[in-house]
Amino acid sequence: MNGFVNVLKPVGATASDVVVCVRHALKEKSGHLGTLDPGASGVLPVAVGKATRLFDFLTDKVKYYRAFFTFGKTTDTLDSYGAVTGKGTVPAEEELIAACEKLTGAIWQTPPAYSALSVGGVKAYKLARSGVDVQLKQRKVTVFELKLLRRQCEDTFVFDVKCSAGTYIRSVARDIASLCGTVAYMSGLIRLQSGCFTIETAYTLDEVRSLGEKCLLDVTYPLSDVESCVLPDNLYDDLDFGRKIACPFEQGYRKIYCRGQLFGLAKNDNGILKLQYYLKNLQEN
Incomplete structure (x- = not known):
């Protein structure tokens, strides 16, 4: 069983x-395609079975978020779970x-001190x-889009944020x-798209538990924007x-x-076709 589950x-x-x-x-063995903080909700794609081979290719995709920022106060973790470390004013919308x-x-951008990045082999947090x-x-x-939507409260x-991985x-x-x-600190976060x-x-999660493999998307689902290249039948053995x-x-x-079969994702390596991600037979769940 190979493919992806799009989890909320x-x-x-x-x-x-x-x-x-x-x-x-x-x-089946599984792995998530890019983490999401416990305090956040939203899209968390999970690769199942040998679809985990595509991890490196898919984790670099663009992300979309709905973010809630509270101004006039900040915390050591830059979210609502940390200790207050500073106060200030609330800026105008302009x-x-x-x-x-x-x-x-x-x-x-400087990442938060409370992050999973490694410092000398130890997690920063x-x-x-x-x-x-x-x-x-x-x-x-890269921040492709950063737009103020509305004022939630005082x-x-x-x-809305559209950004690189x-x-x-x-x-x-x-x-x-x-x-x-x-x-300011981030008081809420929803990932709308990955x-x-x-x-x-x-x-x-309840739907995943009850539906099981009915939630599974084909291994080619996240590859819809990748062009196809059909090679002559005589190159099958090669x-x-x-x-x-x-x-x-x-x-x-x-x-x-x-011969009608997906072999994987390939790129040009000095004029030679290099099969970077081998996917043969993965569509046979």
């Missing part, structure tokens, strides 16, 4: 909790809109919890506030045994088919 993660559950649920329901414009595009002053390096991320505003939404809250001369997996088609084949395309990845 509830607030309070960890990404590992979701994986365990899918694994028990489908009786200031927030201007800050959003400055944070749109390719930007340098573990060091932060033990009292260590964690200083993480800035890294380049100090809380709702934003690796973007920390808690850091976005901090950086918007900083540009406005104040402080790659092609959307919240409208996601299954709750593909099967990993022999060198001249690559018929220049750039990017292609779904490689031969």
